[in-house]
Structure formats: structure tokens, C-alpha cells
Amino acid sequence: MQITISHKSTFFCQLLRESLHSRNFDVASYATSGDLSWKQISVVKPDIAIVAFPLENMTGVELVRKIREVGNGTKILFMSQDSLEAKEVDNGLDVEGHVMSTDSMSQFFFALHEIAGGRKYVSPNVEKLLASTITSENSRLDTSVLELLTPREREIMRALSDSCTTPEIAEKFTISKATVNNHRANIMNKLKLKGRNQLLSLAVSLKPYYSISA
Structure with missing residues (x-):
């Protein structure tokens, strides 16, 4: 190689x-x-x-x-x-x-x-850095997008809003890292997001609403 x-x-x-x-x-x-x-x-x-x-x-x-x-x-x-x-x-x-x-x-x-x-x-350092640099101007506060997601996808979003990395999410829900990545890809496809930064930004902006939408 x-x-x-x-x-x-x-x-x-x-x-x-x-x-x-x-x-x-x-x-x-x-x-x-x-x-x-x-x-x-x-x-x-x-x-x-x-x-x-x-x-x-x-x-x-x-x-x-x-x-x-x-x-x-x-x-x-x-x-x-x-x-x-x-x-x-x-x-x-x-x-x-x-x-x-x-x-x-x-x-x-x-x-x-x-x-x-x-x-x-x-x-993990890349994922945490992207999560920590999110600003409010990049936030999307339309909570209706949560209705497009499955319960597990909303759980993934909630974990992302807490700055959890892929390995941490996999351990939290007892699933593989590949499954976590598949969920992330599905979420991004459903919500028409481009890049992990947009996904993390949206996840954080919706943090107050996950319990309400459950």
C-alpha cells in the first residue's frame, strides 16, 4: 500500500x-x-x-x-x-x-x-471541535423537522446535542458505530443537511425540544 x-x-x-x-x-x-x-x-x-x-x-x-x-x-x-x-x-x-x-x-x-x-x-476530537464551535447564527429552530425523524433518530440527535462522539453514541445505545453513521446519514438525507457541521448545529439548536417531541 x-x-x-x-x-x-x-x-x-x-x-x-x-x-x-x-x-x-x-x-x-x-x-x-x-x-x-x-x-x-x-x-x-x-x-x-x-x-x-x-x-x-x-x-x-x-x-x-x-x-x-x-x-x-x-x-x-x-x-x-x-x-x-x-x-x-x-x-x-x-x-x-x-x-x-x-x-x-x-x-x-x-x-x-x-x-x-x-x-x-x-x-473524536474533530467531532467535538465541530460541536463546540457551533454558533446561534447557524441554528435552525424549526422544530417541525423532528416529526420527520424516527424515535431512534431523535435519540441520536439528542446525543449529538450533548457533544457525544460516534463511539460514545454507539456505547450509549448498544449499537455499532456503523449503525450510528447510518442513522446520521439518514437524518442528513431527510433534513437535506450538508456536512456534519450543519447536523451538529441543528441538533444543538433543537436541544430544548427533544423531550417535548418524544
């Missing part, structure tokens, strides 16, 4: 490359600029591209969009630096994995293994 690394710091790229090699991952290349990253990914067509935002000459978001336009099958693990970047990635960017630069190395490698196994992954 070939991997490429895109990050503005040469030190970070070299350090991560050595760490990946020690875990038997094949790092085909690394680059600190968006232009060089794009050139390498176009040639190598790696199984996984690790992209950190920002890069020189091109943002990480722009790089991901270029990769998706070509449709070469490369899976993307995106590393956000702060809440603004995390929200930009969450709002419609097509990536298989999303972690924070503040996540532990073990969390990073767990995300990498999940992606390599064909699963999507968002770290």
Missing part, C-alpha cells in the same frame, strides 16, 4: 515517513508545496494521500478537489490544524478520513488503518 504525504513542514514529512516505514507502510513520496504534491500524486497514484492544510502554493482543500476531479481512486486522510479548517473540510469535502493535528499518534494510525480497511473515519 503506497502513501504520499503533503505538509508544509519538511521535518514533519520526514518524521511521519520514518514512523510509517517502521509500521511497514510504503511512503512513495512527500512534498511541502501543493504543486509538487499534485505532481507526485498524479504520477504515483497512491492508495492513500495524507494531506495537511495549508500547503505552499495551494491549500489542502484545493489539492483534495484536484485529486477528486481526476478520480484516480486515491483515498484521503485529511489533517486539520484548527476549527476553521475542520469546518471547511466538513462542509462537503470528500475525504475518507479526518483527524486533527492535535490528535495522538495512536489516533492517527487508527484512522489510517480504518481507511486502509475501506472504512471512513472522523476522530
